[in-house]
Amino acid sequence: MLRNIVLAAALLVTTAAAPAGVDVTVPGPQGALAGTLIDPGKEAPVVLIIPGSGPTDRNGDNPLGVKGGVYRQLAEALAAKGVATLRIDKRGMFGSKAAIADGNDVTIGAYAADAHAWVDMLRKRSGRPCVWILGHSEGALVALQAAQDPKGICGLILVSGAGRPLGEVIRAQLRANPANAPLLPQGEAAIDQLEAGKRVPAASLPAPLQPLFNDRVQGYLIDMFAHDPAKLIAAVKLPVLIVQGDKDIQVAVADAELLKRAQPAATLKLVPGINHVLKPVASDDRAANVATYGNADLPISPEVPDTIAAFVRK
Structure with missing residues (x-):
């Protein structure tokens, strides 16, 4: 009790x-x-x-x-x-x-x-x-x-x-998932461009990457990657x-x-x-x-x- x-x-x-x-x-x-x-x-x-x-x-x-x-x-x-x-x-x-x-x-x-x-x-x-x-x-x-x-x-x-x-973090996240292997070259190239302050047309990327690099968020990504x-x-x-x-x-x-x-x-x-x-x-x-x-x-x-x-x- x-x-x-x-x-x-x-x-x-x-x-x-x-x-x-x-x-x-x-x-x-x-x-x-x-x-x-x-x-x-x-x-x-x-x-x-x-x-x-x-x-x-x-x-x-x-x-x-x-x-x-x-x-x-x-x-x-x-x-x-x-x-x-x-x-x-x-x-x-x-x-x-x-x-x-x-x-x-x-x-x-x-x-x-x-x-x-x-x-x-x-x-x-x-x-x-x-x-x-x-x-x-x-x-x-x-x-x-x-x-x-x-x-x-x-x-x-x-x-x-x-x-x-954060650009380095996103690279590491992409690499950590084996399913992303075919996407890595274009994904990492997109990060390189954004780190350089340049936009990447999202439509030019494979479909699975497009939400991550949506055209509307690229200005924010460029700013965020600079910190x-x-x-x-x-x-x-x-x-x-x-x-x-x-x-x-x-x-x-x-x-x-x-x-x-x-x-x-x-x-x-x-x-x-x-x-x-x-x-x-x-x-x-x-x-x-x-x-x-x-x-x-x-x-x-x-x-x-x-x-x-x-x-x-x-």
Whole structure:
């Protein structure tokens, strides 16, 4: 009986409701930027969550097959540990659709400017002196760019972030899948051109490569490829936490180590058994890893929010 009572108490703790999220906005270039704030109290550190690449929404979902609300889960887990979060939609997408006419007409610098707008709003709204910026995947590059102007930023949390220019990362991703072998010459040639600041007609590429190098996103790719995360982190004078899973098939452990090498003062946390979307993976099977992206019932690893909460509350 006692065992059952203890188990019931444990379940009550783990399923306790997080504070309700509140929709908030700040002005964007042409219309509002939108996000969801969860604030467990005035003493709580606050973390701004910058989404990853493509049409990824504030919850971490993506119509291309990512489900389960990775950022929503992270925000709720952090709230339970006394950490406030604001998760956002990128300019031109979802709730921030009105901010610009074309969600592809963006730069890393523009996303960094939006991050500062959110930081300013959070500081004014809450009276907190500073805000932590958490960037996931491509969002880590945005966080690094934002931190080049450290005003109002407590520090950075870089989750599954590249340590190399993104052109090199995409090359590695293409090479990692044996099925891509016939596409590699044209795919790598396209990356070479974009790194040189030159566009490539997407229609000239094999059909499987055309979505990756869509004509509408090439301006953004040219801008993104020009940023070197290692150089950016080397210039950061704020506290930095680097979180990386060892089952990540998009960004390697070596990337996290490159970031740490470029900024020795940073804290590096390697989390065993989790992938790019922070979900547990039991094997090295690529198909099984990818399958977790679309499994809405699979929760993120609790070690990630545990690590982040401990860092920002130090």
